Amino acid sequence: xxxxxxxxxxxxxxxxxxxxxxxxxxxxxxxxxxxxxxxxxxxxxxxxxxxxxxxxxxxxxxxxxxxxxxxxxxxxxxxxxxxxxxxxxxxxxxxxxxxxxxxxxxxxxxxxxxxxxxxxxxxxxxxxxxxxxxxxxxxxxxxxxxxxxxxxxxxxxxxxxxxxxxxxxxxxxxxxxxxxxxxxxxxxxxxxxxxxxxxxxxxxxxxxxxxxxxxxxxxxxxxxxxxxxxxxxxxxxxxxxxxxxxxxxxxxxxxxxxxxxxxxxxxxxxxxxxxxxxxxxxxxxxxxxxxxxxxxxxxxxxxxxxxxxxxxxxxxxxxxxxxxxxxxxxxxxxxxxxxxxxxxxxxxxxxxxxxxxxxxxxxxxxxxxxxxxxxxxxxxxxxxxxxxxxxxxxxxxxxxxxxxxxxxxxxxxxxxxxxxxxxxxxxxxxxxxxxxxxxxxxxxxxxxxxxxxxxxxxxxxxxxxxxxxxxxxxxxxxxxxxxxxxxxxxxxxxxxxxxxxxxxxxxxxxxxxxxxxxxxxxxxxxxxxxxxxxxxxxxxxxxxxxxxxxxxxxxxxxxxxxxxxxxxxxxxxxxxxxxxxxxxxxxxxxxxxxxxxxxxxxxxxxxxxxxxxxxxxxxxxxxxxxxxxxxxxxxxxxxxxxxxxxxxxxxxxxxxxxxxxxxxxxxxxxxxxxxxxxxxxxxxxxxxxxxxxxxxxxxxxxxxxxxxxxx
Numbered sequence: 001x002x003x004x005x006x007x008x009x010x011x012x013x014x015x016x017x018x019x020x021x022x023x024x025x026x027x028x029x030x031x032x033x034x035x036x037x038x039x040x041x042x043x044x045x046x047x048x049x050x051x052x053x054x055x056x057x058x059x060x061x062x063x064x065x066x067x068x069x070x071x072x073x074x075x076x077x078x079x080x081x082x083x084x085x086x087x088x089x090x091x092x093x094x095x096x097x098x099x100x101x102x103x104x105x106x107x108x109x110x111x112x113x114x115x116x117x118x119x120x121x122x123x124x125x126x127x128x129x130x131x132x133x134x135x136x137x138x139x140x141x142x143x144x145x146x147x148x149x150x151x152x153x154x155x156x157x158x159x160x161x162x163x164x165x166x167x168x169x170x171x172x173x174x175x176x177x178x179x180x181x182x183x184x185x186x187x188x189x190x191x192x193x194x195x196x197x198x199x200x201x202x203x204x205x206x207x208x209x210x211x212x213x214x215x216x217x218x219x220x221x222x223x224x225x226x227x228x229x230x231x232x233x234x235x236x237x238x239x240x241x242x243x244x245x246x247x248x249x250x251x252x253x254x255x256x257x258x259x260x261x262x263x264x265x266x267x268x269x270x271x272x273x274x275x276x277x278x279x280x281x282x283x284x285x286x287x288x289x290x291x292x293x294x295x296x297x298x299x300x301x302x303x304x305x306x307x308x309x310x311x312x313x314x315x316x317x318x319x320x321x322x323x324x325x326x327x328x329x330x331x332x333x334x335x336x337x338x339x340x341x342x343x344x345x346x347x348x349x350x351x352x353x354x355x356x357x358x359x360x361x362x363x364x365x366x367x368x369x370x371x372x373x374x375x376x377x378x379x380x381x382x383x384x385x386x387x388x389x390x391x392x393x394x395x396x397x398x399x400x401x402x403x404x405x406x407x408x409x410x411x412x413x414x415x416x417x418x419x420x421x422x423x424x425x426x427x428x429x430x431x432x433x434x435x436x437x438x439x440x441x442x443x444x445x446x447x448x449x450x451x452x453x454x455x456x457x458x459x460x461x462x463x464x465x466x467x468x469x470x471x472x473x474x475x476x477x478x479x480x481x482x483x484x485x486x487x488x489x490x491x492x493x494x495x496x497x498x499x500x501x502x503x504x505x506x507x508x509x510x511x512x513x514x515x516x517x518x519x520x521x522x523x524x525x526x527x528x529x530x531x532x533x534x535x536x537x538x539x540x541x542x543x544x545x546x547x548x549x550x551x552x553x554x555x556x557x558x559x560x561x562x563x564x565x566x567x568x569x570x571x572x573x574x575x576x577x578x579x580x581x582x583x584x585x586x587x588x589x590x591x592x593x594x595x596x597x598x599x600x601x602x603x604x605x606x607x608x609x610x611x612x613x614x615x616x617x618x619x620x621x622x623x624x625x626x627x628x629x630x631x632x633x634x635x636x637x638x639x640x641x642x643x644x645x646x647x648x649x650x651x652x653x654x655x656x657x658x659x660x661x662x663x664x665x666x667x668x669x670x671x672x673x674x675x676x677x678x679x680x681x682x683x684x685x686x687x688x689x690x691x692x693x694x695x696x697x698x699x700x701x702x703x704x705x706x707x708x709x710x711x
């Protein structure tokens with residue numbers, strides 16, 4: 001029987017040397033061991049799962065003093081704070097949502113805490129401020145998480161999230177006079193927000209109210225779709241669909257522009273397979289929201305993403321018998337499976353985005369992780385491609401009901417810009433284009449490939465100076481994600497320029513687990529095949545070293561969320577390969593992840609720690625349970641946030657405590673805790689401060705220095 005030594009190898013009194021500079025705050029080790037499927041598992045820091053305890057608060061405060069003191073003294077910290085602030089200071093605009101002839105979109109003037117919502121009357125109308133969260137919440141502590149204008153463009157429903165948490169509260173505002181309606185809809189999470197075409201209410205998804213004091217930690221279950229009619233209390237909202245028989249089911253509903261049908265997606269957790277339902281509400285001006293829910297797909301064999309409909313013909317993007325996806329049509333008057341038709345067949349490139357416009361279908365394909373936009377008519381006949389400004393990434397497509405096709409384009413050296421394409425004349429023009437304060441002429445991005453352990457070809461992108469010398473001395477920051485079929489596109493990040501200016505290299509790797517090459521690329525690193533993602537990442541790092549882009553002493557790695565899990569694992573499997581690791585909001589306890597908030601939704605991706613075979617696989621790589629005392633780990637910075645209710649902070653707490661106790665080298669192991677922030681939201685100025693900390697930490701441990709004439 002083998003024993004998992006969690007959190008710095010409990011059950012040993014080995015005294016490990018520490019530099020006096022890193023005298024870590026003591027973390028109590030409880031004598032707690034469980035036997036799971038014949039394996040003894042120690043969990044000495046489980047007390048850190050009790051958020052708000054005095055003991056934990058004191059430990060976090062001491063960790064904060066240590067971390068802020070260390071980071072504040074780093075020689076490049078002030079430089080990165082100043083330079084990233086400058087680089088971030090440009091206007092940012094989202095793709096507009098068009099309703100009632102009005103264009104609604106987000107815009108940030110540069111350094112505002114959050115983007116505000118603006119409106120235009122038509123394409124050439126004057127920009128008007130509709131909702132400014134910066135005025136509502138000057139400290140940025142509450143996030144404007146979502147919004148949706150009513151079909152007539154007169155009302156706006158918007159969602160607020162305290163600290164940017166996943167829990168949201170929906171309110172409604174009259175745009176003409178700025179008056180708040182009395183409506184308040186609570187306990188909304190993982191939800192779409194969609195109005196009926198009569199402007200009298202909207203559909204949303206919610207969970208039961210969690211136990212008092214457990215809002216940020218309690219395991220989720222029992223999500224359902226409701227309809228809220230304006231002017232009525234939430235307690236009277238109509239229940240549309242619930243599935244208590246599917247405990248991990250996530251439900252989302254939306255109404256396409258014609259307004260007759262309600263389309264409902266049910267996914268068993270955060271996986272890519274789902275079921276599909278619809279409701280025929282009849283007359284859009286008098287919709288029957290209580291009409292029966294009818295199934296289109298009642299099994300979990302593939303992905304079915306409804307795009308919208310022309311008349312009674314529904315268009316769906318699916319990977320059923322098409323790993324790279326195809327588009328099919330379903331006649332809702334006769335939706336039997338044998339009547340389904342293929343409209344756009346599977347291609348050699350992965351279909352990532354598909355959007356339905358008036359008489360047209362726009363599809364984004366990924367060709368070795370670079371985007372191309374193809375246009376088809378409603379019958380699936382090719383109508384050409386939309387020209388893109390450069391090789392790079394289309395990050396979003398939208399603008400339905402506008403007569404234009406809007407898309408956002410970006411690349412590592414091209415700032416995110418929203419463009420509008422006019423199908424009538426083929427012209428592409430920028431929508432509120434921004435001028436980014438950089439000169440990119442000195443830099444270039446190269447698409448390269450590494451070969452993984454099993455021979456798989458793994459793409460990655462290197463951005464650096466054009467005159468880069470391949471001598472192994474370049475400070476390099478390697479970033480990846482590799483999970484949940486999420487494609488890590490090569491896009492512009494303002495902070496990267498600050499790294500490049502000091503001679504650094506930025507690398508983004510497209511490892512298995514993502515969706516860059518369709519369904520099979522994702523499935524090749526799910527559950528029992530998870531190690532493939534780690535092997536791919538290691539292969540990219542080894543390629544960078546072999547080709548002398550960098551060396552282990554000059555290589556730092558960074559990932560967030562599932563990417564935080566990734567870098568935590570590879571820093572344990574190959575600690576000698578990296579100088580520094582930054583693990584952001586990471587999943588690290590793979591034996592208990594399913595017990596908190598939405599963790600059960602990840603079982604489809606990771607496997608279940610309550611399944612004997614899957615438990616064994618999870619235990620093999622779980623970062624918390626593979627910390628080995630006496631191993632010299634890279635310099636490590638673990639970051640988390642107070643309101644992170646997606647990956648609860650105790651993952652970061654326990655892992656940081658474990659590595660601190662195990663580290664025999666004078667390389668620091670630090671925990672950075674951000675208050676009034678969440679998994680994906682931090683007000684701009686504090687996010688810049690966090691990035692400056694991360695960059696300064698990586699720079700310090702890769703030997704980056706500021707040349708005398710550097711910016």
